[in-house]
Amino acid sequence: MKLLTRDTDYAIRAVTCIAANHGEIHNVGELTGKLDIPRPFLRKIMQIMQHNGILESIRGKTGGFRLVADPSKISVLNLIEIFQGPFQMDQHIFKKKVCPRVKICVLKKKLDKIEASVKKELNTITMTSLIENKKK
Amino acid sequence: MKLLTRDTDYAIRAVTCIAANHGEIHNVGELTGKLDIPRPFLRKIMQIMQHNGILESIRGKTGGFRLVADPSKISVLNLIEIFQGPFQMDQHIFKKKVCPRVKICVLKKKLDKIEASVKKELNTITMTSLIENKKK
DNA sequence: GACAAATGATACCAAGATGGTATCATTATA
DNA sequence: TATAATGATACCATCTTGGTATCATTTGTC
Secondary structure, eight states: OSSSSSHHHHHHHHHHHHHTTTTTBHHHHHHHHHHTTTTTHHHHHHHHHTTTTSEEEETTOOOEEEEEEEETTBHHHHHHHHHHHHOOSSTTTTOOOOOOTTTTHHHHHHHHHHHHHHHHHHHHHHHHHBBOOOOO | SSSSSSHHHHHHHHHHHHTTTTTOOOOOOHHOOOHHHHHHHHHHHHHHHTTTTSEEEEOOOOOEEESSSSSTTTBBHHHHHHHOOOOOTTTTTTTTTOTTTTOHHHHHHHHHHHHHHHHHHHOOOSSSSGGGOSOO
16 A cells, blocks of 8 residues: 555655755756656656646746745645545445444544544645755 | 555455354355355455464355454454555655755655554454444 | 365456656747 | 757556456265
């Protein structure tokens, strides 16, 4: 049960890396080298983040991507939901009928509670919190 | 990121159902009817639990399965690990090189902490805790 | 002993998700 | 006008999930 898929993982790397030099334009070629992510795959990921209001793109020869959202407001949860869809860990549990003596509600409730707490935790991990404070 | 896959889900149903009548032999045909699980799939699941010391099998015409482990000591975590392998939510994160200014350790540590707490919670959900106490 | 009905062991399989690649069009700078 | 960036899409191989199918073996009952 992977919490982060590959694209989310890569996205976190890319965003933190860009956020470290906030305001500057970074192109995929540059990031590919820094982050060791396959270039075409990273391109796709960057485009998705652009569609989702995390990045802004500049086209043309000296183009690239720039952070448009506030890095202190982008959480790991945000990126997970962009790349993996709505966060839910207890899909399709006990939808069908079950042995009558089993308290399905207990399990459902406990799992829901776990889910909520994980979600909350993931939301506190912001991009800023992942960047070194010390200069150099 | 599903916490429980289908087999784990089914296994929980089956075990709780069997545990509700502890000591008795239940065959797959009976459980299939009660639990609404495809028969051959349930058979496979039961066999896996037998291999893992949860159930004991009785062969022959009046055979079936019987609970061999203490239902108060079988947790949802146990079943997850049987069907889904070792519980780890942060596989392959940041294995390769990353932008030097990014604190990869922070993310790793936070995810590890989340994982540990989820694991702990899942371990407290035992089969007994899912069975109705009231007779009938 | 033969039959029926259970499990044991395995092999197979379709659909969807994952982790990418490839291609062509468009934009903008030099 | 050539070059180098992104935009948009289509494609693709592999793995995982959620099963099915088959044949062998065991055991109770007639």
